[in-house]
Structures are given as C-alpha cells and as structure tokens.
Amino acid sequence: MLLHKAGIPFEVYERATEIEPLGASMYFNSTTANFFKFGAGGYILARPQLHALLLRQVPHERVHMGKKVLSIESGDHEVMVRFNDGTEAEGDILVRADGAYSAVFQNLYEKLKRNDKLPPSDAFSFPITHPLTPEEFPDLALHDCQFRKYIDTSIVYAIKDFPIISGGDKILTFQDLMDRTPKIQMTKVMLEEKVFRTWYDCRTVLIGDACHKFNPQGGVGATNAMHDAIVLANLINGLPFHPVAEEIEAAFKAYQDERFQWVLDAFNSSKVHRTMMGQRIQEKTCSYRPQVAFLPLIKNTGRVHPAQQPSLSVQASVKNEEKSAAQSV
Template sequence: MEINPAVTFKHDRTVMFAKRPKVLIVGAGIGGLTLGILLHKAGIPFEIYERILEVKPLGAAMFFNCTTANLFKQCGIHDEFVAMGKYISAIKVCNEKRELEFSMDFEGHDEIYGASGYIVSRPQIYDLLLRQIPRECIHFGKKVLTMDQGGNGVLIRFSDGTEAEGDILVGADGAYSAVRQGLYEKLKKANKLPPSDALPLPFSTVCLIGQTDPLTLDEYPDLALEKSQLINFIGTDKMYSWSTSTTAENRICWDCTLFLTEETSKDNDAFRNSEWGEGAAQAMCEDIKDFPIISGGDKMRTIQDLIDRTPEDLICKVMLEEKVFKTWYNCRTVLIGDACHKFNPAGGVGGSNAMHDAVVLANRINGLPFHPVAEEIEAAFKAYKKERIGWVGRASDNSRAFVTMIGQSTSSKITRYILKHMPPSAMRLMERRQFTHRPQASFLPLAEDNGTVKPAPQPSLTIKTPVAAVNPTTTQAV
C-alpha cells in the first residue's frame, strides 16, 4: 500500500460493508498487551509487534490496586490475579538500623474503593496478560525501521524486510519508543513539534533491580506472613534508598535507587537503556552489597544475601527517566504508556497508568464509525488525551512526591516528617486523588463497584459500539 498524506476522501457508508479499523500495536509491554486484550474482546482486528525475540522475566515487583481491579474483573482475570498476588496493607519506611520510621497504610481500601492492592512480580502479570492474546496476533522479532501514515492508512516497515499495514498505529513501545521517534521526526520537519518534546528524557536516578529464586521460610520468615512486606529503607549518609517486597511465590523482589548528583549524573550519562535488561550491574552490586534488609529472622541480612540468591540474568541496571510529553497523537498514530508519559518506577504507577490508557483508547477506538477516515480517528485520539491527561498529571505528581520522599534532599526530609505526622484523615484525602480513578471498558459488562467512595466520572464510558445499517435490497450490513 502506498500511503498518501494528501488523501482526504470520505467513505460512502451506505454502499460499503461494515468494517472495523485494523489496529497495529508496536510494543508487547503491559500497555500494548492490555490494549490487545480489549480490542480482541471488542471484535476489532489488531496485531501486536514486539522487537525482541522472546520476553525475559526481568523487573521487580509491581503494585496493582483498586484502579485496575474493575478492568481485571471485566477481562475475567481478577481471580487469577488475586491468586498470584500478595495482599499489601502498608508501605513501611525504615532507617538503616532496621527501625520503622513510619508506614503508609492501605487497610480498608476494599470497603472504601471496592478493591485491595496486591504485589505481584512483573513476570507473573506479564504472563497473565500474554495468555489472553491469541497467539497468531502477536509477532516477536519485529523491530520498526520506518512508519508512514496518511488519509488512506498506516504502513510500518521492519528490519527483517517485512511490512504491516492498517488503519491505526499505536506506539506502546516504551520510553524510547520507535513509533514516537518516527512520529516526532516528521512533526519536527513540519515545525509542528513543541520544543520540549524534542528534548532528551531527563533522569535523576539509576536503579538496580532483581528478584530472587524461591526462598525458604526458615531463611526468611517474613515470607510466611499473609501480607506482603513492602519495606523502603532510607540511607543515613548515602545517596541511596532501597526496598524489598515479598511475593506469593516466596520470592523477594528488590531494588536499590541511586540519587544522582551533578557529578554522578555525568558518570551515568553514558548509560542509557531503553529496556529492562542485563548489563552494567556488577559495579553497583558491589557498592550496595552491605545495605541492611529485614528478613523477619534473627540473622542480620543484607542486600548481598539477596544478590546471592538472584540469578545473574535477573539483575539489571536501568535509568529511571521522568517526563510527560505534550504530543500524544497525530493523524492515525497514537501513543500510550511510557511512550507518552514516563514515570519513575519507584512511584509504582507506570503499569497501572499504561492500563488506564489502554482502557480509554479502546473505548474511543470501539466508538469509531465503520470505515473511519483520518479526521475521525484523530478526533478520537484528541478525546483520549483529554480524558487521560489530568489523571496522568496527578499520577506524575504522586510519583515525584514518592521519589522525593525516599530521597536525601532537604525536601525529602521535610516530606518524610510531614507523612510521619500526617493524620489518617488527611492521608485518605490524598489517596482519593488517584483511587477514585477506576476506569472500565464501555463495551464489556460493567464490573460491580461497591466502594463507598464512588468512581470519578469517566467520559468514554458512555461511548456506544457502532451499529451497522442494513441495505434493504441485499439484507447485508453496510
């Protein structure tokens, strides 16, 4: 197919058979898989293209709560998710002496917001989502080289010499999105790209992450506790914080964050990685090996004990960039997840917000008329961003606040003091800024939400699936 940007024809829907737009999703991460699941359930044709040949079980713990519970219920995976997760009732903040400074409690969320929060390892949630996608709809080893779009469709070309064409292109391919880069390159040439979107992703931290093999309860008694023990440690005289969390698999997911100074930023500037991957980790392991952790037993364990029980290929060092881009779409191309808003993973909101994007975008795509033209598609993308941008801004603020809280600056110490002395009622008010956002797919039976605090209004929930007209002379859908 030759893509012609100048094509602006209008379809005559009275003589054309009903056709849903075909969606090409680049990136098989949390957001891309969630969108694929929803499009599959909506009966909208889609294909997912992932540049790596196979998914490696990298990444530490992920936290999902009431903001995604309704989506999981609609997709029929909530029970399985709860079974693989471990209930979390608090985030504990400790000092280097292993003493509890304060905790942020989540008890009662099931009643207040309709669902509780759970810790699950990233490989587990990824596998759960991947199993919901028809195998023939996902293609690995597809690295995007170029993309074109216009009035008559989208076309992407891959490094293996193959091509794919469709009606909509979704960039769900992470912080260093090839789709975003290709889109921005064209917009920049046309003087349509905001200057801030052309700047490199900023970063102020680097992180070492890992997850252990299954451990015995004798070694780590905290694993036997019903609730996940999510503990953040604040360094006394070092530019580090670190955390551990226990999972239902009797593993410990762990991470250690280095807060960069002007000098250490230069040292790490050469290290940039667009994927959770191996490498560049050994030196940092040596730096952090003596940091204390809490195991629940009498033995005073350190991060070295976790490193020793973590397979080498499951330890990786990553940059923790933060940025909300201004440009999320153009013509037939749209971005979701880290491709348009990158949060520091320490805040724990990246995965859930990628899912929220997928829900709203799926609702908007499902509401498109049959044979949508480029203007209709772009209007749907505009509505998607308008619905999401406020919540993304709040998530970004919350993420930054959490990162500040575990840091070493004066602001960090002030933030910890405020949280330590904050009344529970004030904490509840802060929570509502994010936990009232519980989006659902408009084209699936709604999940019952019994939270005493009702969900915030969701504009895309009112969108209806288009109904094909019938030509009375042929009795065929048009």
C-alpha cells in the first residue's frame, strides 16, 4: 500500500493460491489506529475484513498468487527470485515478509552462515520435540486432540470442556465455539518467541515474523509488522532511482536501528501481557506511533507524547534534488 502511494513500482509474490479468511479480529490501538484513520481511541476489525481492505488498496495485477520461491540470487546490481512454475522476477530490493520457515529465509541465513556473518543467536532454531510415544504421553493415543490447562492443582480441562464466559446464565465451553466456527476459519498458531539479530543482507530485508516472533497474546506481532512496514517504506522512498547495494544496505541499517529497540521492548512487554499489563509499560508502548513521511501527517492526540521517529524526516531523493536546485537558483 505504502509503496503504491509513494509511486514506487513493486510486485507481490505469494505462495498460497488464494487468501483464506483465517483469524478472528485485530485491535488497532493508538500506535496503529491513526494510520488507518480509525481514531486514536482504537478500533476492532475482523481479520477477513482487514485482508479485504488491504487488498483493495493494491492493484490486483501487482499481486501474484501460487508463487513458491525456489531460489534467490542477490548481487551488486539486482536481486533475482526463481519460482516453482519456472518464472523469474528481478528487482532492486527483496522484502521478505513470509515468516521464519520459508525458502527465502533459509536461503538468506544459509548464505550468511557460510560467510560467517550470522550471529550465533540467529543460528539457533525454534524448539521442536523429539518424536513422542503414547507410552510416554497417553493423550497421543486418544482419538480427540487434547489441550489441557491447569487452573489449580485439582482440576484438569480438555480444550472442548474448557469453560468460557458468555455473559449469560448458560455455561458454555470451548466446544460451543468450535461448533459455531467454519472449519475453513480454524487454524493453528505455533507458540514461538524470538527476536533475530539479522534483518538484512545486501538487497534482501526482513519484516514482521521473518525477523521477530512474538507471543500471540495482545496482537503485538501484527502491530509491529505494521510499524516495520511504515519505517521501511519511509526509507525506501528516500533512496535514489536504481540504488546501488551500499545505499540499500545503509537504508536497511537505518530501518533496523530505528526499530530494533522498540521490537525488544515489545517482545518483553508481550511476555508481561500474558499475566498483566502495567500502566508504565502501556504508556511507553503507546508512545511509539510511527507515521508515513510522504503522506499527510496525522495530528497527535492524547496525553502521551509520541516518541522520536528518525525515518519521519526522510524525503524522496527526487524531492531533495528539486529542493537543492531551487535553493541554488
């Protein structure tokens, strides 16, 4: 959306053949609501509606579905992506927004590892258990998948029997929600938490879950992915036409420098959010309200002042050249 509004050519390549209406709702708080002109008070939107809203802002011919990435080659002059259908795509910059398990992710990190440029912390993979047996875990032998949460030392619930608050007198369980949910809207969320130290290399840059994965509680992951997009779009907009690799990496570094500490703070606060959200943490989080440098700025409201945003001062190189020419005249 932002690249389109900035007049920067782009193409979107998606592995899925169609976008499924997964997910429940998304809460836009003061750090993202203004971006969508929902108002600083916050707004709740169903995720399928959000997907439709976002797609309407992008020309449909720019979005290519069913494109699985097989390999990537990045050099001083361009980055090339090869897909499973035999097609190729070339460009100045590759923005990776496909999580931590894609071919793009593996390609980038394997290259950095071979060149001894990958920090040890990033080489650590997410924890996956060894094969489990029914003898060790009897629940595996049961027909129904079991999800148990201990409320106290005397009660154990299977997920379908877990009580939920309906606001009425009738006692409902999670099974009632499952019975009322179309199967196409059911999905699994892997509980993974990690902030990577490596966000870019040469002409490839990572955003969202590709460089930081949060506890899903509170929607912190989606919020920070939007913040990534805003800051990165500001800096890409400031690059010259057909930038060289050094200029691109400088912009990527500025992007990570601006976002990294905020991501770490959000990562830590997302852990706190599991149990409670303190007023001090909430105020600091709400102070980060990044805006788009090349769009009309949203008036800041509320008693918490916005935090400094370096990328807000970045102007498109064409505008900078025009300004310099006008001053010289």
